[in-house]
Amino acid sequence: MSDEIFPFAHLDSPTGASLALHTREASAPVRGIVHINHGLAERAGRYGKFADFLSSRGYHVAAHDHRGHGRTTAKDGGERRFADVDGWDKLITDVAVVEGELRNRWPGLPLVVFGHSMGSVIAFNHVMRAHGSLAGAAIWNGNMALGGLKSVMRFVLWCEALIGGDLTPSNTLDKLTFKAWNKRFPEGRTDADWLSSDTDEVDAYVADELCGWPSSVSLWRDFLDGVEAAEKMRNLKDVPRDFPFHLIGGSLDPATNKGQAVQTLADRLGKAGFTDVSCKILEGFRHETINETGREKPLNDFADWLDRVTANASA
Numbered sequence: 001m002s003d004e005i006f007p008f009a010h011l012d013s014p015t016g017a018s019l020a021l022h023t024r025e026a027s028a029p030v031r032g033i034v035h036i037n038h039g040l041a042e043r044a045g046r047y048g049k050f051a052d053f054l055s056s057r058g059y060h061v062a063a064h065d066h067r068g069h070g071r072t073t074a075k076d077g078g079e080r081r082f083a084d085v086d087g088w089d090k091l092i093t094d095v096a097v098v099e100g101e102l103r104n105r106w107p108g109l110p111l112v113v114f115g116h117s118m119g120s121v122i123a124f125n126h127v128m129r130a131h132g133s134l135a136g137a138a139i140w141n142g143n144m145a146l147g148g149l150k151s152v153m154r155f156v157l158w159c160e161a162l163i164g165g166d167l168t169p170s171n172t173l174d175k176l177t178f179k180a181w182n183k184r185f186p187e188g189r190t191d192a193d194w195l196s197s198d199t200d201e202v203d204a205y206v207a208d209e210l211c212g213w214p215s216s217v218s219l220w221r222d223f224l225d226g227v228e229a230a231e232k233m234r235n236l237k238d239v240p241r242d243f244p245f246h247l248i249g250g251s252l253d254p255a256t257n258k259g260q261a262v263q264t265l266a267d268r269l270g271k272a273g274f275t276d277v278s279c280k281i282l283e284g285f286r287h288e289t290i291n292e293t294g295r296e297k298p299l300n301d302f303a304d305w306l307d308r309v310t311a312n313a314s315a
């Protein structure tokens with residue numbers, strides 16, 4: 001059903017990937033473009049309702065399945081991994097390729113990059129490279145404050161690779177993240193209750209055969225490379241200090257330490273001199289803001305922010 005409301009076609013990337021690119025054109029007077037980057041172990045087709053909402057507010061919307069996810073394929077990779085080598089770099093290059101396609105399709109419009117969870121780390125890394133062509137960045141529900149925990153995670157991955165190789169699922173990290181996060185919620189209804197209190201949305205995720213799988217050692221390693229890059233503020237040294245950031249977290253989100261990781265990022269940006277940083281930790285929200293009960297207000301607030309930054313970019 002999600003693909004029916006958010007159709008896709010394949011886009012070839014020079015990295016060797018055939019990217020499943022979902023698009024929705026604006027259904028109101030056009031203001032700009034929003035490029036969505038999805039999270040770990042899910043896919044872009046899940047963002048159809050979000051795309052329809054943004055479309056109704058005047059935005060062309062696009063979202064592609066990242067390498068190892070959904071219906072994207074790659075010559076140098078496979079399911080549940082980014083690539084055989086240089087996975088993170090190729091992943092971020094694919095993002096730029098998609099945005100090049102969007103600008104060719106809808107020229108002259110301001111473009112905002114949006115990322116949820118893993119996608120927020122991708123979007124943040126993309127800002128480091130492509131800030132000059134962006135009107136702003138929405139960084140939602142992401143944890144870029146792992147610090148020393150990254151070393152522990154890398155050691156776990158090293159041990160698992162010794163036993164099963166880089167392509168084996170990292171069952172240990174799956175237990176320490178997704179499964180551990182779910183145990184913090186009393187329902188015990190599904191393995192994904194931590195995502196949202198909206199049971200219909202959780203059930204749709206659980207029923208989706210392209211979601212909820214344990215990531216490979218290879219994918220986790222590449223992802224940690226992206227987190228490490230995002231945690232180094234010197235990588236933002238060339239980004240103008242008035243570049244707009246929109247940060248969202250949930251007070252009940254275990255993936256971001258109840259939103260503390262999101263607030264930490266906002267504080268880091270403020271200390272680095274960024275002057276246009278919007279940050280809200282939504283009370284009672286779990287991990288997926290766009291699928292959470294009560295999402296209407298934060299979505300409308302986000303659209304209002306989009307209106308402002310795209311108008312400024314067009315001025």
